[in-house]
Amino acid sequence: MKHLKGVRTNSMHIAIDARSLMEGRHTGVEEYTTRMIDTLSRVRPRHHYHLFYNAAKAVQLPTFRENVSVHAFRYPNKIFNTLQLLFGFPKWDKLLPVPIDVFFVPNPRLVPLSSGKPFVTVAHDISYERFPEFLTWKRKIWHIAMQPKKLFQKSSYVIAVSEHTKNDLQEHYGISENNISVVYPGVPSTPVVSQVDLHRIKSAYHLPEHFILFFGALEPRKNIPAIIEAFSAIADRIPHHLVLAGESGWKSREIIDAISVSHYKHKIHMIGFVEEQDKGALYAAADLFIYPSFYEGFGFPPLEALLAGTPVVVSFNSSLPEVVGQWATLIDPYNTPHLALVLAELLRTPKRVPHNVRKQILEKYSWEQSASKVADILEKVA
Numbered sequence: 001m002k003h004l005k006g007v008r009t010n011s012m013h014i015a016i017d018a019r020s021l022m023e024g025r026h027t028g029v030e031e032y033t034t035r036m037i038d039t040l041s042r043v044r045p046r047h048h049y050h051l052f053y054n055a056a057k058a059v060q061l062p063t064f065r066e067n068v069s070v071h072a073f074r075y076p077n078k079i080f081n082t083l084q085l086l087f088g089f090p091k092w093d094k095l096l097p098v099p100i101d102v103f104f105v106p107n108p109r110l111v112p113l114s115s116g117k118p119f120v121t122v123a124h125d126i127s128y129e130r131f132p133e134f135l136t137w138k139r140k141i142w143h144i145a146m147q148p149k150k151l152f153q154k155s156s157y158v159i160a161v162s163e164h165t166k167n168d169l170q171e172h173y174g175i176s177e178n179n180i181s182v183v184y185p186g187v188p189s190t191p192v193v194s195q196v197d198l199h200r201i202k203s204a205y206h207l208p209e210h211f212i213l214f215f216g217a218l219e220p221r222k223n224i225p226a227i228i229e230a231f232s233a234i235a236d237r238i239p240h241h242l243v244l245a246g247e248s249g250w251k252s253r254e255i256i257d258a259i260s261v262s263h264y265k266h267k268i269h270m271i272g273f274v275e276e277q278d279k280g281a282l283y284a285a286a287d288l289f290i291y292p293s294f295y296e297g298f299g300f301p302p303l304e305a306l307l308a309g310t311p312v313v314v315s316f317n318s319s320l321p322e323v324v325g326q327w328a329t330l331i332d333p334y335n336t337p338h339l340a341l342v343l344a345e346l347l348r349t350p351k352r353v354p355h356n357v358r359k360q361i362l363e364k365y366s367w368e369q370s371a372s373k374v375a376d377i378l379e380k381v382a
Contacts, residue, residue, distance in 0.1 A: 288311055313328065
């Protein structure tokens with residue numbers, strides 16, 4: 001960030017694109033956006049934050065601090081988005097009721113602004129470029145319409161959530177080294193989970209006594225059929241069940257089909273959406289957490305599992321070795337027989353994650369540190 005000179009110490013009006021929160025989903029991008037807004041407003045309370053979105057129907061956003069305002073526009077989205085795509089109109093800075101010093105875009109979308117308006121965009125990953133085969137045709141069209149390459153290239157500054165994502169942006173979009181920085185997201189500290197919590201979570205979600213856990217969006221990139229196949233290969237030798245937690249994404253039919261052909265489908269449980277307050281206990285209740293994704297820009301669930309004391313298996317690819325590699329067991333997501341052997345070996349003598357590892361994770365991935373670095377960038381860009 002050497003080319004960014006000067007820091008704004010006076011109060012600013014910062015606009016934040018909150019459109020990723022409109023659908024009420026709970027994937028990594030929504031988690032990032034919600035926690036970043038909340039922490040930014042706390043670590044830089046002198047600024048005022050203006051969340052904006054457009055939706056014809058009412059939307060329920062999380063509740064934030066007093067220095068956060070919400071500006072909801074009620075235009076029909078099909079017309080509104082078409083105008084923005086084809087004509088770059090209306091301009092968001094013209095819609096908002098106060099002059100904005102800088103725009104913050106935590107999830108890449110069309111964001112037409114008047115010439116010269118500074119804006120900072122966050123890059124989580126470019127999976128749509130690397131693995132288009134994992135997308136439905138509707139998702140492919142959506143990503144094309146959002147014009148991510150153009151957005152990143154026009155951004156005043158780009159924040160990447162990992163070195164791997166930064167490298168991807170430079171390789172695929174030619175983003176200058178001077179216009180991009182890596183700022184790791186934070187992870188929330190997990191409260192100590194008691195035996196009462198474990199009993200409650202198992203009762204509430206009808207969980208078995210011993211289980212392997214996957215937690216994330218149920219979509220092709222997460223490689224869930226390989227989890228089911230690897231589990232089925234060792235299910236007769238272990239007392240464990242397999243629990244798949246998370247909201248259904250696109251192309252989830254393959255997961256249903258993989259379960260239906262397993263001889264051990266009676267030991268495989270899809271529990272769907274998990275309430276935020278239940279996540280820590282769910283992670284802690286598992287004997288092993290598995291995340292053999294084909295590609296991740298960051299990866300919150302493995303870190304959350306480690307913080308709950310549960311050992312983790314992740315893929316040796318994309319950002320995962322960078323983010324959790326020193327604390328997790330790394331596997332080849334394309335080698336399902338080897339994955340089965342690793343699971344069997346780790347479950348033979350399960351070991352909880354030491355407390356000092358959890359401390360290291362919280363020190364490396366702090367929301368306060370992350371939001372402070374983002375605030376510094378916003379102030380310098382403004």
